[in-house]
Amino acid sequence: MDLINEMLRENPAKEVELSSSGRIYLQPRTHVVCKDGFTASIQASAFHYCDPRTDNAERYVTVEVGFPSEKVEEWMPYIDGNGYEPTETVYGYVPVYLVEQTLMEHGGIDYQAMKERR
Numbered sequence: 001m002d003l004i005n006e007m008l009r010e011n012p013a014k015e016v017e018l019s020s021s022g023r024i025y026l027q028p029r030t031h032v033v034c035k036d037g038f039t040a041s042i043q044a045s046a047f048h049y050c051d052p053r054t055d056n057a058e059r060y061v062t063v064e065v066g067f068p069s070e071k072v073e074e075w076m077p078y079i080d081g082n083g084y085e086p087t088e089t090v091y092g093y094v095p096v097y098l099v100e101q102t103l104m105e106h107g108g109i110d111y112q113a114m115k116e117r118r
Contacts, residue, residue: 062096
């Protein structure tokens with residue numbers, strides 16, 4: 001299964017220029033929504049905690065996840081810092097297979113709900 005990499009390819013990182021400063025940054029991808037309502041941010045680019053640390057790679061081995069709608073015990077070893085609420089922080093270099101496992105436990109990705117969030 002390569003659910004995460006497929007989802008990232010279908011929703012590539014997009015550069016956005018801030019008009020007042022001229023600075024270019026990447027627009028975050030839409031949060032993933034699962035069929036049972038679970039949500040999380042899944043990001044991968046040169047600016048995120050992922051491997052490879054590049055924009056729009058063909059295949060990521062690890063990704064940055066963040067702000068899940070509920071605590072995911074399997075992601076806790078990857079939490080960014082100590083003392084943060086598990087739903088209010090990011091998790092760096094989380095193996096793709098762990099993210100996919102979590103999404104499947106929540107019924108898989110609800111692509112229609114994700115479209116509605118854009």
